[in-house]
Amino acid sequence: MHKIAEVFSQDPSIYGALTEAAYNSVLHAYPKGHKFEYPIAGKRWWATCSYNPKDDAVKFLVYDQGVGIPETLPRWKHWEKVREKIQAVPLVGPAISQALNDHSRIIEAAIDVSRTSMSGGHGKGLKDVVTPVDLITGAKVRLLSANGSVLYSDGKCIERRDEMLHIGGTLIEWTIPAGKALEEVES
Amino acid sequence: MTDIINIAIDFTKFPGGRYPQDGEGNGTSFREKFLLPVLKANKTAEVILDGALGYPSSFLEEAFGGLVRTDGYSPEKVLATFTFIAKQPGFQRFVKLIESYVRGAVVTPSVA
Numbered sequence: 001m002h003k004i005a006e007v008f009s010q011d012p013s014i015y016g017a018l019t020e021a022a023y024n025s026v027l028h029a030y031p032k033g034h035k036f037e038y039p040i041a042g043k044r045w046w047a048t049c050s051y052n053p054k055d056d057a058v059k060f061l062v063y064d065q066g067v068g069i070p071e072t073l074p075r076w077k078h079w080e081k082v083r084e085k086i087q088a089v090p091l092v093g094p095a096i097s098q099a100l101n102d103h104s105r106i107i108e109a110a111i112d113v114s115r116t117s118m119s120g121g122h123g124k125g126l127k128d129v130v131t132p133v134d135l136i137t138g139a140k141v142r143l144l145s146a147n148g149s150v151l152y153s154d155g156k157c158i159e160r161r162d163e164m165l166h167i168g169g170t171l172i173e174w175t176i177p178a179g180k181a182l183e184e185v186e187s
Numbered sequence: 188m189t190d191i192i193n194i195a196i197d198f199t200k201f202p203g204g205r206y207p208q209d210g211e212g213n214g215t216s217f218r219e220k221f222l223l224p225v226l227k228a229n230k231t232a233e234v235i236l237d238g239a240l241g242y243p244s245s246f247l248e249e250a251f252g253g254l255v256r257t258d259g260y261s262p263e264k265v266l267a268t269f270t271f272i273a274k275q276p277g278f279q280r281f282v283k284l285i286e287s288y289v290r291g292a293v294v295t296p297s298v299a
Contacts, residue, residue, distance in 0.1 A: 008240075009240065011277060012239075012240065012241030012242070012275070012277045012278060012281070013241060013277060013280075014241070015240040015241030015243075016241045016242060016243040016244065019203040019204075019241075019243040020243045020244060020245060023203065023204055023209070023243065023245055026209070124244035124245065124248060125244070125245065127244065128243055128244050135277070
């Protein structure tokens with residue numbers, strides 16, 4: 001616990017990432033009429049963390065049982081930019097429309113748009129989610145949302161895949177190398 | 188005379204969310220209680236960012252960008268009114284974010 005508290009309190013970007021992830025759940029995960037897999041759990045988000053002494057790494061997780069990021073993005077003000085980014089990938093024929101349905105591609109493009117957007121107002125949540133990873137060497141974050149899975153590290157998505165089954169919400173898992181986090185903020 | 192606003196002491200160590208329904212540490216409440224009175228009185232203030240656990244974008248954008256977008260002050264006026272103290276490791280980034288949110292905020296026309 002001491003190690004977790006040490007990392008959490010000494011790197012301010014982690015607080016922002018966790019808070020924005022939970023806030024995104026509050027704002028977007030449960031649109032009106034949402035059908036819950038587990039109705040008794042309601043419109044909640046859950047967070048937990050752990051420390052692995054073998055890897056000297058801390059994991060933070062935030063989960064909700066909402067519709068998933070790809071479902072909420074068409075209502076986002078940057079949705080057209082997300083579409084453009086996906087369509088910019090050199091694909092032809094049916095592969096283009098397939099790409100627009102790949103949840104992992106949608107999540108990857110949304111992260112990219114949020115990170116690079118210079119406009120004000122809303123839409124910085126995903127940027128905050130990946131900021132600790134951008135700042136701390138060796139950190140990574142996995143976003144599992146709807147049918148998509150994206151692993152982000154070193155300033156880009158390094159792994160992307162789509163699953164047959166919907167995960168039943170959004171799970172975001174940060175892995176922060178404890179020693180590195182402290183070194184980075186102390187330097 | 189310059190006012191001093193120490194966010195962690197005067198407001199909260201746990202800032203987050205935009206609106207009052209998001210919790211006590213929300214950006215709207217901070218803007219209305221601490222920032223707007225300084226602008227209305229045509230004074231200046233030093234805002235101490237150190238001491239909080241961090242600053243989510245939604246809080247910073249609503250608190251400082253909201254001065255332009257919602258309250259109609261110019262970015263130049265806002266940035267001339269407030270100076271920022273951020274000495275803790277990793278906190279200078281928040282000053283740059285505030286400046287970008289103030290400059291990037293677009294005025295929302297009021298609805299009568």
